[in-house]
Structures are given as structure tokens and as C-alpha cells.
Amino acid sequence: MSLDYVKFSNGFEKFMPKEYRDMVEHGPFGKKVSVSQMGSFKEVLEEHPMCAGCAMTLFIRLAMIAFPNPEDTITVGTAGCGRLAISQAAIPFVYGNYGDQNGVASGLSRGLRLRFGDKPKDVVVMAGDGGTADIGFQQVLHSWFRKERFTTIMLDNEVYGNTGGQESGMTNRGAVLKMAPLGKKFEKMDMVQMAKVAGCAYVATVVPNNPRRVESVIKKAVLIAREVGSTYIQAYTSCNIEYAIPTDKVMEDAKTVENDRYAFSEYVSDEAKQYLTERYGYKEFLSKPATPAAIPSKA
Amino acid sequence: MYLVADINVEICASKSCKLCTQYCPEANTILYSEEMGKDQGFKYGSAYVAVDRCKGCAQCVWVCDNMAKNNAIKMIMIDQLPKAALTDNVTYGEKSTTAVLASPVVG
Numbered sequence: 001m002s003l004d005y006v007k008f009s010n011g012f013e014k015f016m017p018k019e020y021r022d023m024v025e026h027g028p029f030g031k032k033v034s035v036s037q038m039g040s041f042k043e044v045l046e047e048h049p050m051c052a053g054c055a056m057t058l059f060i061r062l063a064m065i066a067f068p069n070p071e072d073t074i075t076v077g078t079a080g081c082g083r084l085a086i087s088q089a090a091i092p093f094v095y096g097n098y099g100d101q102n103g104v105a106s107g108l109s110r111g112l113r114l115r116f117g118d119k120p121k122d123v124v125v126m127a128g129d130g131g132t133a134d135i136g137f138q139q140v141l142h143s144w145f146r147k148e149r150f151t152t153i154m155l156d157n158e159v160y161g162n163t164g165g166q167e168s169g170m171t172n173r174g175a176v177l178k179m180a181p182l183g184k185k186f187e188k189m190d191m192v193q194m195a196k197v198a199g200c201a202y203v204a205t206v207v208p209n210n211p212r213r214v215e216s217v218i219k220k221a222v223l224i225a226r227e228v229g230s231t232y233i234q235a236y237t238s239c240n241i242e243y244a245i246p247t248d249k250v251m252e253d254a255k256t257v258e259n260d261r262y263a264f265s266e267y268v269s270d271e272a273k274q275y276l277t278e279r280y281g282y283k284e285f286l287s288k289p290a291t292p293a294a295i296p297s298k299a
Numbered sequence: 300m301y302l303v304a305d306i307n308v309e310i311c312a313s314k315s316c317k318l319c320t321q322y323c324p325e326a327n328t329i330l331y332s333e334e335m336g337k338d339q340g341f342k343y344g345s346a347y348v349a350v351d352r353c354k355g356c357a358q359c360v361w362v363c364d365n366m367a368k369n370n371a372i373k374m375i376m377i378d379q380l381p382k383a384a385l386t387d388n389v390t391y392g393e394k395s396t397t398a399v400l401a402s403p404v405v406g
Contacts (some may be wrong), residue, residue, distance in 0.1 A: 018387060019327075026391035039320035039331035039393045053356030058323035129312075164404070211321045233406060248357035251322060252365075 002072050003030050006090065021047060023090055029071045035062065035211045044070055048088040050081060051216045055254060056155050056237035059208040060085045060126065063153065066218035067091070073122040073222075076105045076113075078136060081162050082098075082155045099136035101127050102143040102152060109150045113256035119224045123150035128168035130160050133189050139171075144198035147229040154191065154232070157239035165242040167256035172261070177242060192265065195232040201272040205265045209254040213264065223280055224272045236262045236286025302374040303353040304329070304360065305383070308345045312336025315343030318367045319359040327386070328352040329359060333395035347398055350383045356396035 006029045008016060017026075022042040033041055045064050050057040059084060067073045076081040076094045077100040087093045092243075105125045112121040129182045132154040133141050140152060143190040158175070159167040165178035171191040176183045195203045202224045213234070221231035238245055238253055245253045258264070273285035306338065312317070312335070320329040328349050336345035363372040377383075384398035 022391050035321055036317070037394075039317060039329055039390075041324040042391050045354060050324070052324075052354035053358055054324055058358075059321065061324065061326050209322075248361045250356075250358055251361055 006071060007196055008031055019067050028065065029088065033065060035215045038211075044090040045085065045268075046088045046090070048085040050085050050298055051241055052249050054081070054237075055208055055238050055240070055250050056082055056157060057085055058156065059214065059235050059279075061126075061213050062208060062214045063107070063126065063218050064091065066222075067122065067124070068222055069122060071119065071120075072120060074108060074217055076108065076123060076125045076127075078131040079126045080131050080155070081157070082126055082128055084106075086126055093168050094232075099131055099134075101125050101131060101136055102139040102148075104191075105150045105152075106146070106148045109148060109239055113149075122222050122226065124222060125150060125152045125154040126155060127153075127159075129156045129158060129168045133169040133191055133299060140202045141194065141198055142234070144195060144200050147199060149159045149227065149229060151218075151225045151231045151233065153218070153221075154234045154236055156238045157237050159239050159242045161242050172222060175281070189263075191232075192267075195230075197266055199229065200232045201225075201229040201265040201269045202266075203240040203265075204232075204235045205262055207236045207258040207262050207264070209251050209258065210264075217266065220268070220276065223277050224268075224275060228272045228275050249294075251258045253292065300376045300378050302355040302357070303350045303370050303377050303380070303383075304346060304355070305372070305375045305380055307339070307371045308336050308347075310337065310369055311345040312339070312341035312343050312367050314367065314371070315345070316367045316369065317346065317370060318362050319346055319353075322362045322366075322401065323359055324356065325352055325354060330384070330389060330396045330398065332397055334397055335390045343402050344395060347384050349386045349389060349398075350377060351385050373376065 026042040045061050074092045075086050078088050079098045080098045105123050109123040156170050158171045167180035167184045171184045173187045174183045202221050206217050221233050225231045240250050276282040277285050323329045331346050333344040347386040357374050358370050360372045363369050382400040390397045
């Protein structure tokens with residue numbers, strides 16, 4: 001949980017694999033890296049068994065780059081595809097029982113604050129739609145009601161992709177899947193609205209066909225969760241296997257879905273806006289100066 | 300045999316949009332070299348593929364063809380590549396990487 005954990009122990013450097021040496025010497029630890037520098041520094045995400053062309057993998061890759069302080073971050077996950085990649089990164093990963101990831105993250109986040117005080121240690125939950133909206137729903141919602149200060153990211157592939165294609169609460173109405181042959185009979189859950197009602201300080205929906213936007217959204221969510229309250233990001237990360245999307249058409253599908261039901265949206269509470277502006281110099285929330293036409297003329 | 304992405308250095312080094320690496324689902328796979336391309340007299344460096352990490356999804360091909368409109372990436376059988384980069388032959392620098400290109404399939 002500091003820059004020390006990514007350094008070599010004395011005398012061991014020559015025995016470490018090349019990937020590890022590259023990660024220590026040219027990884028993002030202790031530096032500011034961004035999407036525009038991708039391909040020129042060693043990323044913390046390593047080889048993993050996710051399917052070829054998986055949009056969830058791309059989102060996780062972008063998320064790891066967007067973390068403001070990867071050396072001071074812990075990710076928490078649960079059963080689902082995502083954990084296959086998240087656990088293969090040089091960032092500590094806690095694997096909760098199915099659905100209890102937000103309960104684990106609550107304790108972890110509080111414990112880190114007791115141990116490290118004001119020094120920011122970020123906790124980021126990344127779980128699938130099943131882990132967040134179905135099986136983990138109770139713990140997710142209660143962590144938001146308690147205003148636990150960590151980020152929850154839903155990797156929404158709209159299906160239980162890891163177990164053969166069962167419908168989830170986030171599957172669209174009418175969707176026919178291998179293990180839902182009659183089609184889903186209920187509407188997709190509106191988790192975004194629930195997050196707002198439960199008092200999240202930051203809520204965003206995003207699709208990974210805009211890497212810079214993904215980076216910006218995750219940075220803001222993690223920073224706000226340090227002091228203001230719970231933050232929630234819902235990301236569409238298609239399952240190209242269960243929805244039979246050819247791998248080279250995954251980004252085309254992302255664009256179609258973005259236009260259909262996953263338009264970019266961002267809710268930032270007033271307190272969070274003020275915090276980002278004053279603490280981190282964000283200019284986008286400053287009130288715009290009134291234009292001359294908007295000023296009522298004196299009669 | 301299986302397909303991997305192959306980037307045309309001549310086209311890439313004259314455009315240098317870097318979109319393929321931003322959209323590749325695999326980390327540390329499409330890398331960028333400041334030297335590759337410039338050493339052939341082109342304006343920019345070029346992207347290249349660490350073929351041992353490429354899973355052959357061809358998302359980079361779609362991005363290069365449809366978003367960047369550069370048509371610089373093709374999927375090629377790995378034993379048909381004349382030369383390619385492997386992770387072991389990639390060196391990370393301060394702002395760029397360098398790669399020794401070698402025949403990827405031996406024996």
C-alpha cells in the first residue's frame with residue numbers, strides 16, 4: 001500500500017521476470033499516466049484468461065490507467081468474468097464471497113482510514129451486473145445508504161456470462177439467452193436512479209468506446225469517494241460470447257447500445273462539485289460568467 | 300496456426316493516431332515506438348504488436364478502418380509474418396518503447 005511494495009527486495013532484482021522488472025521500472029506507480037500515453041509505458045494489468053475481444057477487458061484496462069494513485073488502491077471484486085482480469089494486475093485485489101463485495105469494501109475502507117488517517121487509500125469495487133444488482137444488491141444499496149466512501153463500478157454485460165447465459169436484473173426485457181430461452185419478462189433495473197435516491201455523490205453511465213471519457217469518469221469517482229461519499233459508475237461492457245457479437249464488431253455494438261440505452265450521463269452532487277473544484281482544481285463545475293445578453297439592462 | 304494483428308509501419312508512421320492501442324482489450328500488446336518509422340524517414344513513430352500477447356480479436360482492425368480511416372492493420376497468420384515483436388524483445392524507455400523485430404515462429 002505504498003510505493004515500497006512495488007520495489008525489488010535487495011538482491012532479488014536479477015531473479016525477477018522481465019514483466020515484473022518492466023512494471024517496477026516503467027509502470028505507472030508514483031507517476032501521472034493517461035490514456036494518451038498508452039502503448040509507451042508498462043501497464044499494471046498482465047496477461048489473463050478473458051475472452052478475445054472482450055469489452056469488459058478493455059474497460060478494466062482503462063480503469064487501471066485511470067486510478068489516480070494505483071500504488072494506494074485496493075480493488076474488491078466478486079464472482080464473475082471481471083475478476084479473471086482484475087486479479088491479474090499489480091494492484092492488491094480482494095475477492096469477496098458472491099455478492100458481499102460492498103460489505104467487504106465498507107470494512108476495508110473504514111479500516112484503512114483508521115490505519116492511515118488522512119493519507120488517501122482508495123478502495124474500488126468492480127463487480128458484474130449479477131454481483132451488483134442481483135446477488136449483491138442488498139449490500140450495495142446499504143453501503144450507499146451508509147454513504148461509505150468508496151467507488152462501486154458495475155461491469156454491466158447484461159447477462160451471467162460466466163455460467164452459460166442466464167438473465168440478470170440488468171438484462172433487457174425480451175432478451176433471449178441460452179439459459180433464458182423464453183426471453184426476459186421484466187424491465188432492466190434502473191440502478192442509476194437507485195444510486196441517486198440512495199445518496200451517491202457521483203453517478204455516471206459510460207461505454208468504453210470513448211477511452212478518454214472512461215478515464216475522466218473513473219478519476220472523478222475515485223477522488224470524490226475519498227472524502228465526500230459513495231460513487232457509482234455503470235459501464236456497458238458487452239459479452240461478445242453470450243450475445244454473439246463478432247469480436248471485430250464489439251466497438252460497433254458499443255456505439256449502437258450507447259445510442260439506444262446507454263447514453264453518457266453524469267450526476268455530481270453540489271458538495272462533490274465544490275470538492276473537485278477546490279481540492280483538485282477542476283474547472284468544469286465553476287459557474288460560467290454571465291454573458292452580456294443575460295444581464296438585464298437597467299431601464 | 301492462428302491470426303494476429305500486423306500494423307503497416309508506412310501508413311501508421313505517417314498518421315500516428317494511436318487509437319489502436321487505446322482500444323485494444325489486451326494490456327501491453329499494441330505498443331508505440333518513437334523510432335520505428337522515423338528511422339525510415341517518416342514523420343512520426345509507429346505502433347506495433349507484441350504478437351505473443353495478441354488474441355486475434357481484430358478490434359484494432361475495425362478501429363483503424365472505421366474510426367481512424369487509415370486501413371493500416373491486417374490480420375495475418377502468425378507463421379506468415381516476416382518479422383514481429385515478442386514481449387521479451389521489447390524495451391521500455393521514458394516516453395516510448397523500442398522493439399527488436401524477429402521471426403516470431405521458429406521450427
